[in-house]
Amino acid sequence: MPAQPKGEAVALATTGAPRRTKRRLRASALVAATAAAVLALTACGGGSEAKSADGKVELRFAWWGGDKRAQVTQAAIAAFEAENPNIKIKPEYGDWSGYWDKLATQVAANDAPDIIQMDEKYITEYSTRGALLDLSKYKIDTSKLDAAALDAGKSEKGLTGIAAGINAATILANPAVFQAAGVALPDDKTWTWEDFERISAEVTAKSPKGTYGAAAYGTDEASLGVWLRQNGKSLYTEDGKLGFEPSDIAEWWSFLKELSEKKAVPSASEVVEAEAAPLDQSGLATGKNGLAFWWSNQLPALEKAAGGELQILRFPSKTGKAADAKLWYKASQFWSASSRTKHPEETAKFIDFLTNNVKAGEALLADRGVYPNSDVREAIAPKLAKADVKVVSFIDQIKGELGDAPAAPPKGAGAIQEIVKRYTSEVLFNRLSTDEAGKKAVDEMKSAIS
Secondary structure: OOOOOOOOOOOOOOOOOOOOHHHHHHHHHHHHHOHHHHHHHHHOOOOOOOOOOOOOEEEEEEEEOOHHHHHHHHHHHHHHHHHOOOEEEEEEEEOHHHHHHHHHHHHHOOOOOOEEEEOHHHHHHHHOOOOEOOHHHOOOOOOOEOHHHHHOOEEOOEEOOEEEEEEOEEEEEOHHHHHHHOOOOOOOOOOEHHHHHHHHHHHHHOOOOOOEEEOOOOOOHHHHHHHHHHOOOEEEOOOOOEEOOHHHHHHHHHHHHHHHHOOOOOOHHHHHHHHOOOHHHOOOOOOOEEEEEEEHHHHHHHHHHHOOOOEEEOOOEOOOOHHHHOOOOEEEEEEEEEOOOOOHHHHHHHHHHHHHOHHHHHHHOOOOOEOOEHHHHHHHHHHOOHHHHHHHHHHHHOHHHOOOOOOOOOOOHHHHHHHHHHHHHHHHOOOOOHHHHHHHHHHHHHHHHO
16 A cells, blocks of 8 residues: 655756755764754744834745746745735745755844744644744734645644645556556546555556556655554654554555565666656656656646656555545645744744635745645636646645644654665565564664653
């Protein structure tokens, strides 16, 4: 029961999983190293600095993403500044790989941006150390946001993040691959993991060499999370612990080994090669995979790369019932604010604009996922591209099938994906048994989040 949603920054004019994990681990270490400094600084309190002589305020706004994201985000900034001429927004942006190193250093130096695009892997890390502002104390309307997405930004420190977009783990299908193989696309409302295995193996068998029915999973902790949920477990618990045992992840890898042996997914060496490829060279985009695990908001970029339409599918389940897939709405990113901002009221005003103003929605559209404000989502629907309409439609279709929202990743969770990827490789190359990998991986994960 696989899932390889390619996490949050693969070609993140989308949101997807980062490739340069060593840098991310250094970022996690930097975050941990700054804990004492952050706590000392926040203990001193914040407070607004006096405005400049002309009454104007400048706010720094940091985000990660590609050129398209920079373009649409600056359009939203321009719309805000037009309505609020006394507030100037200074953009600071770059790619995922350097974002977290830079942010950790800025926080340690008491030089954090006022508005911070935050990821679920790190929001607990920063909020529990007092680095993020409790937005519930300011005038930000959250009444039109999906409850699960809103709750994802809450912690013991208050509301430290407001969803910038929502998405869901999906399986994307390339119909051209299925058509060439003479295999029918699956019925995603009724298929099981046995169906997934059978169909994927059939597509491989009826396709040219080098084309597989499905991409492998196991390079992203989100895929493990879906597997665990369908088996009554969870990736994390509400108190910040692991919600599973070594035997659970060993079973997950056992199924992956079975898929590999039946050639339903690529070989170990091909999996490693695919992991290093950019989004536009992924197996799904190049027609080398019939099925692959991605987040819903990555569909537009993948369709563009594929040069043809792709289809969004629900995950298979153990029972063949869509509700038993246990999917959930995920906050693609959050709008957060530094607890040390000198202008909390103006910062909150900008976040409220991004969250609730139709002009912001018209600029951002679906760049960060489906707009979480239902009124804005409806207002901007006519302006969405065809691929984005598909994503919104899918998000609406599964609303009545969702499972409970998962617990937020605890401190140190930024290291989990690298651990999952490393031991998946060990299993696929037969360097460790699934049981050995399960024990070693769980020990490392526990150490990372302790």
